[in-house]
Amino acid sequence: MSDSLNFNLACPLPLQHYPNILLAHGGGGKLMHQLIDQVFLASFGDAPLSAQHDSAVLPIGKARLAFTTDSYVVRPIFFPGGNIGSLAVHGTVNDLAMSGARPVYLSAGFILEEGLLVETLWRVVQSMQQAAAAARVQIVTGDTKVVDKGKGDQLYINTAGIGLVEHALNISPRSVREKDVILLSGDVGRHGMAVMAVREGLEFETTIKSDSASVAGLVEKLILGGIEVHCLRDTTRGGLATTLNEIAQSSGLGIQIEEARVPVREDVQAACEILGFDPLYVACEGRFVAFVPLDQAEQALEILRRHPLGENAARIGEVVLGPQGMVKMKSRIAASRILDMLSGEQLPRIC
Amino acid sequence: MSDSLNFNLACPLPLQHYPNILLAHGGGGKLMHQLIDQVFLASFGDAPLSAQHDSAVLPIGKARLAFTTDSYVVRPIFFPGGNIGSLAVHGTVNDLAMSGARPVYLSAGFILEEGLLVETLWRVVQSMQQAAAAARVQIVTGDTKVVDKGKGDQLYINTAGIGLVEHALNISPRSVREKDVILLSGDVGRHGMAVMAVREGLEFETTIKSDSASVAGLVEKLILGGIEVHCLRDTTRGGLATTLNEIAQSSGLGIQIEEARVPVREDVQAACEILGFDPLYVACEGRFVAFVPLDQAEQALEILRRHPLGENAARIGEVVLGPQGMVKMKSRIAASRILDMLSGEQLPRIC
Numbered sequence: 001m002s003d004s005l006n007f008n009l010a011c012p013l014p015l016q017h018y019p020n021i022l023l024a025h026g027g028g029g030k031l032m033h034q035l036i037d038q039v040f041l042a043s044f045g046d047a048p049l050s051a052q053h054d055s056a057v058l059p060i061g062k063a064r065l066a067f068t069t070d071s072y073v074v075r076p077i078f079f080p081g082g083n084i085g086s087l088a089v090h091g092t093v094n095d096l097a098m099s100g101a102r103p104v105y106l107s108a109g110f111i112l113e114e115g116l117l118v119e120t121l122w123r124v125v126q127s128m129q130q131a132a133a134a135a136r137v138q139i140v141t142g143d144t145k146v147v148d149k150g151k152g153d154q155l156y157i158n159t160a161g162i163g164l165v166e167h168a169l170n171i172s173p174r175s176v177r178e179k180d181v182i183l184l185s186g187d188v189g190r191h192g193m194a195v196m197a198v199r200e201g202l203e204f205e206t207t208i209k210s211d212s213a214s215v216a217g218l219v220e221k222l223i224l225g226g227i228e229v230h231c232l233r234d235t236t237r238g239g240l241a242t243t244l245n246e247i248a249q250s251s252g253l254g255i256q257i258e259e260a261r262v263p264v265r266e267d268v269q270a271a272c273e274i275l276g277f278d279p280l281y282v283a284c285e286g287r288f289v290a291f292v293p294l295d296q297a298e299q300a301l302e303i304l305r306r307h308p309l310g311e312n313a314a315r316i317g318e319v320v321l322g323p324q325g326m327v328k329m330k331s332r333i334a335a336s337r338i339l340d341m342l343s344g345e346q347l348p349r350i351c
Numbered sequence: 352m353s354d355s356l357n358f359n360l361a362c363p364l365p366l367q368h369y370p371n372i373l374l375a376h377g378g379g380g381k382l383m384h385q386l387i388d389q390v391f392l393a394s395f396g397d398a399p400l401s402a403q404h405d406s407a408v409l410p411i412g413k414a415r416l417a418f419t420t421d422s423y424v425v426r427p428i429f430f431p432g433g434n435i436g437s438l439a440v441h442g443t444v445n446d447l448a449m450s451g452a453r454p455v456y457l458s459a460g461f462i463l464e465e466g467l468l469v470e471t472l473w474r475v476v477q478s479m480q481q482a483a484a485a486a487r488v489q490i491v492t493g494d495t496k497v498v499d500k501g502k503g504d505q506l507y508i509n510t511a512g513i514g515l516v517e518h519a520l521n522i523s524p525r526s527v528r529e530k531d532v533i534l535l536s537g538d539v540g541r542h543g544m545a546v547m548a549v550r551e552g553l554e555f556e557t558t559i560k561s562d563s564a565s566v567a568g569l570v571e572k573l574i575l576g577g578i579e580v581h582c583l584r585d586t587t588r589g590g591l592a593t594t595l596n597e598i599a600q601s602s603g604l605g606i607q608i609e610e611a612r613v614p615v616r617e618d619v620q621a622a623c624e625i626l627g628f629d630p631l632y633v634a635c636e637g638r639f640v641a642f643v644p645l646d647q648a649e650q651a652l653e654i655l656r657r658h659p660l661g662e663n664a665a666r667i668g669e670v671v672l673g674p675q676g677m678v679k680m681k682s683r684i685a686a687s688r689i690l691d692m693l694s695g696e697q698l699p700r701i702c
Contacts, residue, residue: 021467026497035495039469043476044459044483044490056491058456060515061414069458069511070494105409107420108395109509111462116372122390129394139395140407143421143509144386146377147700151504156496158460160420160511164411349498 022345028237028283029342033246053172054095054233057165064165066101068092071158075349077124079195081210082285084157085124089131090212090285091236091351092159097216098232098288100171100223101163103135108142108159113152121155128157135214137161167223173250175230180319181297182255183290185218185304186211186312187263188240189279191286193271195350202274206267213286218307222290227300231291236351238342239281243289244327245341255327257317257339281342283350291319373696379588379634380693384597404523405446405584408516415516417452419443422509426700428475430546432561433636435508436475440482441563441636442587442702443510448567449583449639451522451574452514454486459493459510464503472506479508486565488512518574524601526581531670532648533606534641536569536655537562537663538614539591543633544622546701553625557618564637569658573641578651582642587702589693590632594640595678596692606678608668608690632693634701642670 024031055068070091077084089106096103108128112121132139169175194210196202215234222229231251235243240262248255264272264279272279286309292300297315304310327339375382406419421442428435440457447454459479463472483490520526545561547553566585573580582602586594591613599606615623615630623630637660643651648666655661678690 019469021463021465021469021472021497023465023497023499025463026495032495035469036493039473039476040459040493040495043473043480044493056456058491058513060411060416060455060513063412063414065411065513067456067458067513068492069460069509071460071462071496071509073462073496073498104411105407105418107418107511108391109420109422109460109511111422111424111507112372112376114372114374118370118372118386118390121372122394125390125394132395140409141419142387142391142395144377144383144391145422145424145507145700145702146372146374147424147504147507148374150501153498153502156462156498156507158420158422158494158509158511160458160460160509162409162411162416162418162513349496351496 023348024345027342027345027348028242029344054098055101057099066096066099066163066165068095069158069160070095071156072351073156073349074195074351075153076198077154079198079210080207081194082212083124083127084155085128086131087212087285087351088157088159089128089135090214092161093135093137093214093216094234096161096163097219098234099165100167100169100219100229101165102220103137103161103163103216105162106132106137106139106159108139108157110144111152111156112144112146113154114146114149116154124155135216169229171229171232173231173247176247176251176253176291176319177230178253178319178321179294180230180291181294181315182257182317183292183301183304184262184314184316185215185310186287187265188235188284188287189264189268189272189282191284192282192347192350193268196275196347197271204267204271208267208271211284211286213309215286215288215309218304218309221303221307222300225303227296228293229290232288234288235284237283239283241280241339242342248327249325252324254320254322254324255317256320258330259332261314261316263312263314277346281346283347285351374699375696378693378696378699379593380695405449406452408450417447417450417514417516419446420509420511421446422507423702424507424700425546425702426504427549428505430549430561431558432545433563434475434478435506436479437482438563438636438702439508439510440479440486441565443512444486444488444565444567445585447512447514448570449585450516451518451520451570451580451583452516453571454488454512454514454567456513457483457488457490457510459490459508461495462503462507463495463497464505465497465500467505486567520580522580522583524582524598527598527602527604527642527670528581529604529670529672530645531581531642532645532666533608533668534643534652534655535613535665535667536566536661537638538616539586539635539638540615540619540623540630540633542636543698543701544619547626547698548622555618555622559618559622562635562637564660566637566639566660569655569660572654572658573651576654578647579644580641583639585639586635588634590634592631592690593693599678600676603675605671605673605675606668607671609681610683612665612667614663614665628697632697634698636702
């Protein structure tokens with residue numbers, strides 16, 4: 001501990017409940033939100049972070065820059081449909097796209113565990129490069145650290161991304177309005193189940209492949225198509241249910257969706273049932289929700305469906321005045337229930 | 352492994368020699384440079400990365416943006432003079448400053464080990480915030496991941512930074528010229544020995560405190576003072592000797608320094624002797640070398656010495672035509688010897 005720094009400020013987290021970090025603190029759900037609010041925002045708490053969006057949008061001269069970061073700790077590092085390298089590109093590119101930015105530059109920081117096969121690193125780095133080229137971003141700066149054997153898990157990757165906001169829209173939970181229509185860009189739950197199946201050594205009739213992909217091109221189509229997009233958010237950690245809860249809370253409005261309208265592939269549904277997961281809480285890495293004005297909803301849906309990554313896009317619900325901060329779902333049997341944020345951790349280390 | 356990606360390209364590293372990652376691959380020396388050249392540059396190899404500078408300098412509209420990243424894995428996480436949090440701010444701010452940029456924004460990505468005390472995290476985050484405020488940068492975006500107990504080491508932090516280049520200088524190894532004077536901003540070796548002493552439980556007569564600090568203000572003074580700075584580089588992993596070798600190689604010129612002119616504190620020298628280290632290879636986190644034109648050298652030195660972080664600044668050598676890519680040192684006994692780049696690893700995980 002430094003003697004030159006002042007640690008008089010007491011940690012504001014309710015330490016009597018959670019004195020130690022749990023896996024759930026990284027799971028995207030309630031505990032992670034508590035940690036972010038009470039440790040990170042309490043310390044760094046400035047405007048961009050407080051907006052609680054996937055990227056910070058920052059003024060640089062006359063330009064608006066989006067800036068975001070994510071670390072990737074997925075286990076195992078190779079899974080059907082991708083690996084930690086392609087994921088580290090897609091995840092960060094998508095976070096930029098979610099603020100309506102065109103992704104331009106990435107950084108890449110590697111934490112390698114002593115003993116990692118150089119061949120494995122090479123394969124990961126190659127697929128990062130392929131994913132970056134496909135998403136039309138450049139990896140322009142990097143760093144490598146090595147930790148002792150047993151102090152890592154093969155490799156962890158951090159990517160930070162810079163994007164340019166080249167339109168006048170303010171894409172943010174704060175722009176969400178009553179009666180906005182909620183579009184979902186495709187079927188949910190594939191990434192989480194793809195990782196889980198290989199981790200648990202499960203074999204299904206078909207191999208579930210991750211949906212990991214850059215959705216920046218799809219977002220660009222919406223914006224260039226003249227859709228007045230109010231908010232975008234990718235349905236990653238905590239899945240669709242958690243994403244919708246975040247937006248309901250940040251916007252101070254309510255959300256109403258219909259379960260039957262949320263596309264879930266049969267194999268994903270079956271795998272979820274076997275493993276006891278709800279697909280609405282399972283992470284995707286190439287799906288997002290778009291909040292658009294009612295009168296542009298059909299046009300936006302059409303734009304999404306014309307793109308290969310949006311062909312299963314669906315209109316899943318709408319924004320209502322209340323109850324504020326809550327997500328309600330009409331279930332398949334037409335009952336209405338509250339769809340809460342993920343609490344605890346159901347799928348550790350899927351990204 | 353993804354079936355949609357193509358891994359036909361063979362890994363170009365000489366696998367027969369190093370099929371596995373060693374700690375030395377992160378040590379800043381020859382093996383790390385091989386890994387960067389043969390894996391990262393071979394894959395991502397575009398202009399900004401290939402410049403092999405601490406930051407990439409990128410055009411954004413009419414502005415020039417510096418962008419950099421570093422992960423921090425220092426062990427132990429608290430040491431005299433700082434901790435992993437303040438270090439994660441200083442290191443990245445300094446990398447921006449080394450391209451002559453004014454640091455503006457930081458991201459912060461945390462990889463937490465399950466079981467970490469939340470109180471520990473709080474102390475680290477508080478000192479990040481204090482370091483950021485002192486360096487006048489804003490932490491604007493972040494991410495938290497949690498890995499299973501035994502798959503990390505309390506916590507790792509990645510910071511990426513954005514800075515603005517607000518002058519016309521091109522501060523880079525490529526701007527180094529014959530007869531440039533090499534200034535060193537202060538005494539070397541303190542950070543590495545401070546970490547090492549606490550790690551090994553060594554007690555010296557005085558506690559060696561890390562030199563970890565933001566040098567952005569000091570660099571700003573040089574530039575605002577009208578010094579036509581050719582190159583800057585902080586003497587981090589691999590220490591002063593490795594830094595000078597990097598610049599000699601990137602510039603294609605030779606470097607000549609005098610050992611007696613390199614300031615090393617007595618306690619650091621003593622600790623190095625006990626532990627068998629050469630202070631010229633020990634990392635600093637608040638020191639840099641500046642390559643400046645001969646006719647501005649005295650003026651630049653004066654500017655450095657007027658600043659608290661530069662009061663021990665010294666003129667340590669000059670740039671010569673050859674031998675190309677080599678650093679020669681006149682030792683204390685007036686013998687001339689080659690000062691090679693660090694090979695292998697002498698101080699793992701000091702940053």
